[in-house]
Amino acid sequence: MNGIRDETxxxxxxxxxxxxxxxxxxxxPHLQETVSMLAAxxxxxxxxxxxxxxxxxxxxxxxxxxxxxLRHVKRIRRTSLDGGKTQLSVILCIASGDGESNNLPKDVLxxxxxxxxxxxxxxEEQCRLWPTSFHPPAYNIDGITGFSEEDSxxxxxxxxxxxxxxxxxxxxxxxxxxxxxxTCQVIASARDQVQSRNxxxxxTSEETSTAEQLEAATMDETTEIKNDQSFLVGCxxxxxxxxxxxxACLNPLGWLEPQLHSSSDSWHPLHHAAIxxxxxxxxxxxxxxxxxxxxxxxxxxxxxLVGSPLKRLKTNTNxxxxxxxxxxxxxxxxxxxxxxxxxxxxxxxxxxxxxxxAMAVVHQRIKRVFFAFPNPNEGALGSKHRLQGxxxxxxxxxxxxxxxxxxxxxxxxxxxxxxxxxx
Amino acid sequence: xxVSSEETMPDNVMFMKLALxxxxxxxxxxxxxxxxxxxxDQAVIASGRNRPTQTRNATSHAEMEAIxxxxxxxxxxxxxxxxxxxxxxxxxxxxxxxxxxxxAAALSIIGIKEVFYGxxxxxxxxCGSILSLHTCSSGKRTSDGGxxxxxxxxxxxxxxxxxxxxxxxxxxxxxxxxxxxxSRKPTSLAKEPFH
Ligand SMILES: [Zn+2]
Ligand SMILES: [Zn+2]
Numbered sequence: 001m002n003g004i005r006d007e008t009x010x011x012x013x014x015x016x017x018x019x020x021x022x023x024x025x026x027x028x029p030h031l032q033e034t035v036s037m038l039a040a041x042x043x044x045x046x047x048x049x050x051x052x053x054x055x056x057x058x059x060x061x062x063x064x065x066x067x068x069x070l071r072h073v074k075r076i077r078r079t080s081l082d083g084g085k086t087q088l089s090v091i092l093c094i095a096s097g098d099g100e101s102n103n104l105p106k107d108v109l110x111x112x113x114x115x116x117x118x119x120x121x122x123x124e125e126q127c128r129l130w131p132t133s134f135h136p137p138a139y140n141i142d143g144i145t146g147f148s149e150e151d152s153x154x155x156x157x158x159x160x161x162x163x164x165x166x167x168x169x170x171x172x173x174x175x176x177x178x179x180x181x182x183t184c185q186v187i188a189s190a191r192d193q194v195q196s197r198n199x200x201x202x203x204t205s206e207e208t209s210t211a212e213q214l215e216a217a218t219m220d221e222t223t224e225i226k227n228d229q230s231f232l233v234g235c236x237x238x239x240x241x242x243x244x245x246x247x248a249c250l251n252p253l254g255w256l257e258p259q260l261h262s263s264s265d266s267w268h269p270l271h272h273a274a275i276x277x278x279x280x281x282x283x284x285x286x287x288x289x290x291x292x293x294x295x296x297x298x299x300x301x302x303x304x305l306v307g308s309p310l311k312r313l314k315t316n317t318n319x320x321x322x323x324x325x326x327x328x329x330x331x332x333x334x335x336x337x338x339x340x341x342x343x344x345x346x347x348x349x350x351x352x353x354x355x356x357x358a359m360a361v362v363h364q365r366i367k368r369v370f371f372a373f374p375n376p377n378e379g380a381l382g383s384k385h386r387l388q389g390x391x392x393x394x395x396x397x398x399x400x401x402x403x404x405x406x407x408x409x410x411x412x413x414x415x416x417x418x419x420x421x422x423x
Numbered sequence: 424x425x426v427s428s429e430e431t432m433p434d435n436v437m438f439m440k441l442a443l444x445x446x447x448x449x450x451x452x453x454x455x456x457x458x459x460x461x462x463x464d465q466a467v468i469a470s471g472r473n474r475p476t477q478t479r480n481a482t483s484h485a486e487m488e489a490i491x492x493x494x495x496x497x498x499x500x501x502x503x504x505x506x507x508x509x510x511x512x513x514x515x516x517x518x519x520x521x522x523x524x525x526x527a528a529a530l531s532i533i534g535i536k537e538v539f540y541g542x543x544x545x546x547x548x549x550c551g552s553i554l555s556l557h558t559c560s561s562g563k564r565t566s567d568g569g570x571x572x573x574x575x576x577x578x579x580x581x582x583x584x585x586x587x588x589x590x591x592x593x594x595x596x597x598x599x600x601x602x603x604x605x606s607r608k609p610t611s612l613a614k615e616p617f618h
Contacts, residue, residue, distance in 0.1 A: 268494060
């Protein structure tokens with residue numbers, strides 16, 4: 001990891017960018033679905049009376065004619081008329097779609113947006129039709145509301161570790177790096193091992209120095225992220241063209257293809273980078289936090305707390321709540337006195353994971369997923385599926401794409417890690 | 424998805440009973456009781472059970488273990504990738520609970536022929552409950568018109584009640600740490616276990 005210290009964070013910030021990938025695909029504000037409603041206009045001369053009792057009509061109407069599934073729609077619209085007068089309109093009910101509304105005068109029909117706005121832009125557009133309420137999601141995962149420059153740098157540097165790992169063997173493959181963001185420590189990392197297990201480099205052994213370097217990097221001077229839309233376009237134009245056949249998540253059936261570098265043994269069709277990295281993190285967990293559980297009896301109290309850092313104890317108080325919501329079939333039980341899977345950890349992918357890997361990461365309770373390049377045919381975090389939006393799952397992570405020049409994959413030398421502006 | 428009748432498929436019942444034995448073994452080891460067997464030419468060639476607690480790896484599902492065993496075994500005797508793919512395409516999996524999204528994807532990657540499961544998995548199920556990864560109809564098709572995954576036949580409801588009862592007994596008695604409250608026992612499974 002010699003490259004990290006040499007680079008100025010300024011260069012990174014100029015051309016890289018972190019984008020949150022929400023639970024639902026974003027809807028263009030003007031393309032939002034609408035519903036027809038019947039509304040009654042109130043004469044301007046009655047306005048004063050109605051305004052004084054403004055609270056009454058909606059309250060009563062909400063009882064007698066509730067707007068099921070349209071709770072974001074405001075009941076009353078206030079319009080300023082010429083001459084400074086105010087007109088109020090009140091929604092009565094949903095217009096029936098059986099043609100009856102054709103006989104009604106045009107001014108009693110109003111269109112309202114069917115779904116609550118997810119973004120401020122959507123909301124502003126909605127209010128042009130009919131006022132709605134907007135409640136920004138109460139996110140509690142770091143980064144959804146934006147990354148500080150310092151945090152961005154950490155993200156970029158861990159993504160660089162993933163990219164370096166992806167390029168470190170024969171051919172470019174996917175790589176996964178599991179990180180504890182509270183300590184900036186690499187917990188486990190892996191390349192795809194579908195074709196061969198022997199080419200993997202182990203970055204975990206360097207975790208201490210890496211963490212130090214990363215911390216050092218954040219001390220340096222930083223500049224603002226350049227909000228360059230052309231960068232985004234440039235990035236997506238190229239990425240689907242290049243064939244990265246060795247990337248397991250892009251090409252899950254690639255294990256069947258004839259191999260140039262035939263390794264006689266040790267290949268596995270399911271050993272995508274994430275699966276291997278999770279396996280490594282589990283092995284590390286077992287090694288660092290050994291438990292003496294007597295499986296033959298029903299007594300399974302933890303008999304050893306040796307080596308349990310305080311910070312893990314602290315995170316585990318939060319873990320309990322999450323465990324309460326856990327599903328029985330997920331197959332893991334938390335012991336509140338030891339690390340619980342990858343709770344609180346981040347994972348970095350070079351490519352958007354396939355559905356198998358994305359679900360594995362749900363099982364292992366990763367908190368945030370970062371990937372650099374989309375996976376148009378198999379991607380499970382926005383491209384083909386959007387697993388972060390599956391409400392039935394017992395655990396949800398936040399997903400981010402780190403936009404970076406694809407150039408970074410082309411060069412075989414370490415110098416490719418020195419990021420240069422794309423344009 | 425077809426609803427199978429136990430009377431007309433005695434073999435299915437027999438193999439599912441073996442999968443249930445694996446699930447019981449998991450229960451004895453304080454794991455969530457899910458088990459499976461893989462069958463080729465009417466003979467069980469591999470078995471697997473849940474081991475996340477033992478391995479601290481929440482992806483240590485029964486199906487993954489059985490697949491791992493076969494891959495190791497077949498590579499040891501020198502089968503090529505093509506031969507292994509052909510082998511899997513003649514294999515049937517019996518698992519006590521609907522494969523999760525991860526396992527369903529894995530099963531299509533290796534190209535399994537057919538899957539029979541016990542109870543549905545209405546939180547994570549990848550064979551109809553949440554996603555349908557056993558068919559190409561789920562999700563978007565790729566731009567060139569096809570999906571890169573292989574489809575497999577999938578039938579639920581084989582000895583579903585036994586599978587559910589095992590899961591129940593886990594949450595009522597076998598829960599190691601009492602973290603999952605009793606009110607969380609899998610009542611939802613009982614509602615719609617059959618497809
Ligand atoms: Zn994958
Ligand atoms: Zn599974």
